[in-house]
Amino acid sequence: MPVKMLFKELLLLLMMMPLQHYTKTCGFVVYQNDKLFQSKTFTAKSDFSQKIISSKTDENEQDQSASVDMVFSPKYNQKEFQLYSYACVYWNLSAKDWDTYGCQKDKGTDGFLRCRCNHTTNFAVLMTFKKDYQYPKSLDILSNVGCALSITGLALTVIFQIVTRKVRKTSVTWVLVNLCISMLIFNLLFVFGIENSNKNLQTSDGDINNIDFDNNDIPRTDTINIPNPMCTAIAALLHYFLLVTFTWNALSAAQLYYLLIRTMKPLPRHFILFISLIGWGVPAIVVAITVGVIYSQNGNNPQWELDYRQEKICWLAIPEPNGVIKSPLLWSFIVPVTIILISNVVMFITISIKVLWKNNQNLTSTKKVSSMKKIVSTLSVAVVFGITWILAYLMLVNDDSIRIVFSYIFCLFNTTQGLQIFILYTVRTKIFQSEASKVLMLLSSIGRRKSLPSVTRPRLRVKMYNFLRSLPTLHERFRLLETSPSTEEITLSESDNAKESI
DSSP states (O other): OBSBOOHHHHHHHHHTSOOOTTOOOOEEEEESSSTTOOOSSOBOOSOOOBOEEEEEOSSOTTOOSOOEEEEEOOBOOTTTEEEEEEEEEEEETTTTEEEOTTEEEEOOSSSOEEEEESSOSEEEEEEEEEEOOOOOOOOOHHHHHHHHHHHHHHHHHHHHHHHTTTTOOSHHHHHHHHHHHHHHHHHHHHHHHSBOGGGGSOOOOOOGGGSOSSOOOOOSBSEEOOOOHHHHHHHHHHHHHHHHHHHHHHHHHHHHHHHHHSTTSOOOTTHHHHHHHHHHHHHHHHHHHHHHHHHHHHTTSTTGGGGTBOSSBSSBOOOOTTOSTTOHHIIIIIHHHHHHHHHHHHHHHHHIIIIITOOOTTSOTTTSOOHHHHHHHHHHHHHHHTGGGGHHHHTTOSOHHHHHHHHHHHHHHHHTHHHHHHIIIIITSHHHHHHHHHHHHHHHHHHHHHHSOOOSOHHHHHHHHHHHHTOHHHHTTTGGGSOOOOHHHHHHHHHHHHHHHO
């Protein structure tokens, strides 16, 4: 019986039950666990104690004249679990499984669970609990602001890279666009889909009177959860696009290493097609294998989804302390991400030492790269390599105060990763700065044109000019009223000439 109860209460209640007057002997045995009663239909996954009551009245096992009324007083953590249903069963020796034949539930008003069976064998009450999950609150302000900035920066970066593709005919642009697209989709899914919609459902208070006493079907497990296929799909998509992001981080690091360290060798043929198949195909294979293996092992269980994702949020399930090795989170996410980060760190250090911070003695003092430019270049490489994700491992420390500090640092750097890419790879380019200056100049000219007072309309000015031309004596005095290029036109022409010279 998967429920904690006081043994003295149970024994006292059983001894107080009246027996038939023709019963000669009566014996009860309480098994402390269910090792001798391994069921094929009922699976216990919780940590509740499981006790079975065995009773016998005489030597005749086929005697059906004796009946037993049982009363159970379940003891469980009502803050964490709610009693959903239960079934009165006995152990069928021929079928070697639990059976409900001859047993039924009796409704009581005293808060006890009552069962009645018309025979004396090994009894149990199989209880099903609904876990009262403490769903997390919505994303905090820091996460929302950071993700919003990243989404905006990534969208602008993708648009800029596509619009200027004719000028930027390099494979590096293709890698950056795919990295930004995968990161953009992941951020959108994270903001709008990470929360489980089950948190908005109304939950009952676990009152025994709400249980259906006419239904005595054997449950499949001792815990029940409301299925949510949409949350499972969101978890799979988050799993996929985050793996895609890390894969493109690795491809970006490999490509940059190939171009900077092995500068004399050209890129192999069909390089773009090859890295595209790796960047989008390998994560899809990993996610498909993970979901397929979990479904094949637990497909008969309607709650197989929780072996893949959590119930509190739509993300991969956190393993139990004794199930880390078999956890999908370990093999389908932590292990590949750790391998990618280690390789990226090695290539980042190599590129920084041999290329970015290498002092060339042959260069003159005017051509030497400043320290600030080296720092910016190093940050640019670190962002596309995903180096800041190393902070996630620092959040595993046992000290709560240190963990909170690293959590805020991790949130600050990684939620704004899209904004960092936009600043380092879009805002700093000459093409973007040139186009942005044109837009700002146009907006400023429109604003100044609206702010200038219109003393005379164009037609009035033309009429006034013709009138003055008809008066020769006043012509020289009013020459300043002749039409001339406006201030805005002069400013725009000078700006265009300056840009052309640059």
